[in-house]
Amino acid sequence: MHKDKFKEQFARATAAAFRKIYPDIFVTVGDSRVFNENFIYENLETPRDPKMGRFALPVFKFALLLKDKPPLIASNIAPAAMWFFEENNIEPLISIHAAGGFLNAKTDFKILAKDTLQTVLTKGDKFGNSDIGRNRKLLVEYSSPNIAKPFGIGHLRSTVIGHSLRRIFKKLDYDVVGINYPGDWGTQFGKMIVAYHRWGNKDTLENEPVKKLLELYVRFHTEAEHDDDLNEEARKAFRKLENGDPETVSLWEHFKAISNEEFNLVYSTLGIEFDEVIGESFFNDKMEAVIERLEKAGLTAVSQGALVVKLNDPNLPPCLLKKSDGATLYVTRDLAGLIYRWEKYRFYESLYVVGTAQSDYFKQALGVIEMMEEAEQLSPEARMTGRVKHIDFGWVKFEGKSMSTRRGKLVFLKDVIDQAVTLARKKIKEKNPDLKAVEETARMIGVGAVMYSQLSVRRQKDINFIWDEVLNFEGETGPYLQYTHARLCSLLRIYNDDGRRLVDYSLLDKEEEHRVVELLADFPETVTEAARLYDPYPVASYLIRLAGAFNRVYQRKDEAGRIDKIISADKELSWARIALVRAVQTVLKEGLYLLGLKAPEEM
Ligand code: ARG
Numbered sequence: 001m002h003k004d005k006f007k008e009q010f011a012r013a014t015a016a017a018f019r020k021i022y023p024d025i026f027v028t029v030g031d032s033r034v035f036n037e038n039f040i041y042e043n044l045e046t047p048r049d050p051k052m053g054r055f056a057l058p059v060f061k062f063a064l065l066l067k068d069k070p071p072l073i074a075s076n077i078a079p080a081a082m083w084f085f086e087e088n089n090i091e092p093l094i095s096i097h098a099a100g101g102f103l104n105a106k107t108d109f110k111i112l113a114k115d116t117l118q119t120v121l122t123k124g125d126k127f128g129n130s131d132i133g134r135n136r137k138l139l140v141e142y143s144s145p146n147i148a149k150p151f152g153i154g155h156l157r158s159t160v161i162g163h164s165l166r167r168i169f170k171k172l173d174y175d176v177v178g179i180n181y182p183g184d185w186g187t188q189f190g191k192m193i194v195a196y197h198r199w200g201n202k203d204t205l206e207n208e209p210v211k212k213l214l215e216l217y218v219r220f221h222t223e224a225e226h227d228d229d230l231n232e233e234a235r236k237a238f239r240k241l242e243n244g245d246p247e248t249v250s251l252w253e254h255f256k257a258i259s260n261e262e263f264n265l266v267y268s269t270l271g272i273e274f275d276e277v278i279g280e281s282f283f284n285d286k287m288e289a290v291i292e293r294l295e296k297a298g299l300t301a302v303s304q305g306a307l308v309v310k311l312n313d314p315n316l317p318p319c320l321l322k323k324s325d326g327a328t329l330y331v332t333r334d335l336a337g338l339i340y341r342w343e344k345y346r347f348y349e350s351l352y353v354v355g356t357a358q359s360d361y362f363k364q365a366l367g368v369i370e371m372m373e374e375a376e377q378l379s380p381e382a383r384m385t386g387r388v389k390h391i392d393f394g395w396v397k398f399e400g401k402s403m404s405t406r407r408g409k410l411v412f413l414k415d416v417i418d419q420a421v422t423l424a425r426k427k428i429k430e431k432n433p434d435l436k437a438v439e440e441t442a443r444m445i446g447v448g449a450v451m452y453s454q455l456s457v458r459r460q461k462d463i464n465f466i467w468d469e470v471l472n473f474e475g476e477t478g479p480y481l482q483y484t485h486a487r488l489c490s491l492l493r494i495y496n497d498d499g500r501r502l503v504d505y506s507l508l509d510k511e512e513e514h515r516v517v518e519l520l521a522d523f524p525e526t527v528t529e530a531a532r533l534y535d536p537y538p539v540a541s542y543l544i545r546l547a548g549a550f551n552r553v554y555q556r557k558d559e560a561g562r563i564d565k566i567i568s569a570d571k572e573l574s575w576a577r578i579a580l581v582r583a584v585q586t587v588l589k590e591g592l593y594l595l596g597l598k599a600p601e602e603m
Helices: 005-021 025-029 037-042 059-066 070-087 109-126 153-171 188-199 209-224 229-242 246-270 280-296 330-345 356-375 413-431 438-453 478-495 511-533 537-554 571-595
Strands: 055-058 094-099 102-107 137-141 175-180 300-303 306-309 319-322 349-353 388-391 396-398 463-465
Touching: 005 037, 005 055, 005 070, 005 094, 005 102, 055 059, 059 070, 059 102, 070 094, 070 102, 102 109, 109 511, 109 571, 137 153, 137 330, 153 175, 153 246, 153 349, 153 388, 153 396, 153 413, 153 511, 153 571, 188 209, 188 229, 188 246, 209 229, 209 246, 229 246, 246 413, 246 438, 280 300, 280 319, 280 330, 280 356, 319 330, 319 356, 330 349, 330 356, 356 388, 413 438, 438 478, 438 571, 478 537, 478 571, 511 537, 511 571, 537 571
Parallel strands: 137 175, 137 349, 349 388, 396 463
Antiparallel strands: 055 102, 094 102, 300 306, 306 319
């Protein structure tokens, strides 16, 4: 965990003060760890109003414990903590003030500025790195679209969140393996094969094959409503596939090739990478061993001809391993996959970035694993239980509408990206008619808008994708961040400074400038917070705050109402401000990278 040295100093001084002023709390609580430095550090908050201080301890939360009124606690502790510096001959980096039920800490700006800006400028894109993940193997599964179905906007969210987590954890030195697990097996292939034989032929799949496959799939479902034979036929076709019938297998291969071409196009457009791509079908020959293992552990039962595992949790339905006709299921392959990944990697943690709709499903699968490991009385090190996490996320609506593959109500991601790029191109031409690399920039912005839209709220929340919102250059969007980055780069171009000179950071004495420096100092903790929550959102919202704070510096007016320019006749001042610009540009670029967005230098 990255530790902020200002917060550390605050924690040390106030812990000593608490010990002095409230000596009996340790007796009362019976656990001397309660008010120690770590406890205080972990309870620090960021004040709503930055003027109140850079961080604060909400002492009112501990009033009951300390048996004192919150404002009294605060006004007792503040001077005692400051006295601690005096007494121990420590040069204070902060000043501590009582304000109602809070202890607010203001940082000594000169020290904070020098410390932060120098660190950012020397570390560059490594600012915020940490080694907390050293020697920890972390698996992240994301994307996992289904073969023979279009890559919908639903899979986009998994892709964007997972890919960003991969980068965030790498920054913290985790040994990350990004995994794509395409759905290339299951009874739906029986349906596709029947639909293809009935209503399609080779020519059907000549142009826009993915859309044609979807049409076949949708037609199957509408016709199956009044044609009972279809479902039976589909079951037979799938059995043929399972038995390796060459003609059926080659049709399946053809579907796979069509889909993969489309998926790979999406990935390269979005700049998404994986370390491993292993689809569901890989586990076909690995399921029998899992079933045997579960049987041996005494966990299986036969229910109406089907093989099931009854879970300990009474709220969960039994986990179905094999249907009465012998067909295996999605979960059977996932169980084989869980075991396979554990044996292959012995991971520290393994994440599955999959929508909330599959929450109960993952509870079932992980419940089965837990029961199995328990029944086998494995040693703690041999168990994956507790290390596997379903990283769920909310629904994605498109312009207020939900989507469904079966009914063919679907927005194609490819179309969304094309539209985003078209709109971005139009906007860029309006804003900057002289820009040379229009195509490349439009692509970065369009893609950036689509990707940021998936990260703009906490992952558990639903998203409604609205064109006017995601492409708004002034809103909380990807293009806004990218535009701010380009603006920073153009300032650096004008100044053409190598950044290597002695700068007097105390010249950055405007409130707006202080705010930017404080935010820069918060970046490392923001990254660890994102990792702790398994959610890129803290980074995404942080960047909006940083860009906003910088834009307030950029647009600041002096007393006479004139824009107070970054670069002015005052050389020393310009140097200091350019150092600030360079630091913001560095952090913004790295932050965008962590989210998976490109940072254009001109737009
Ligand atoms: N292909 C699945 C779907 O689209 C998602 C797979 C999620 N990963 C897993 N290991 N089950 O619903």
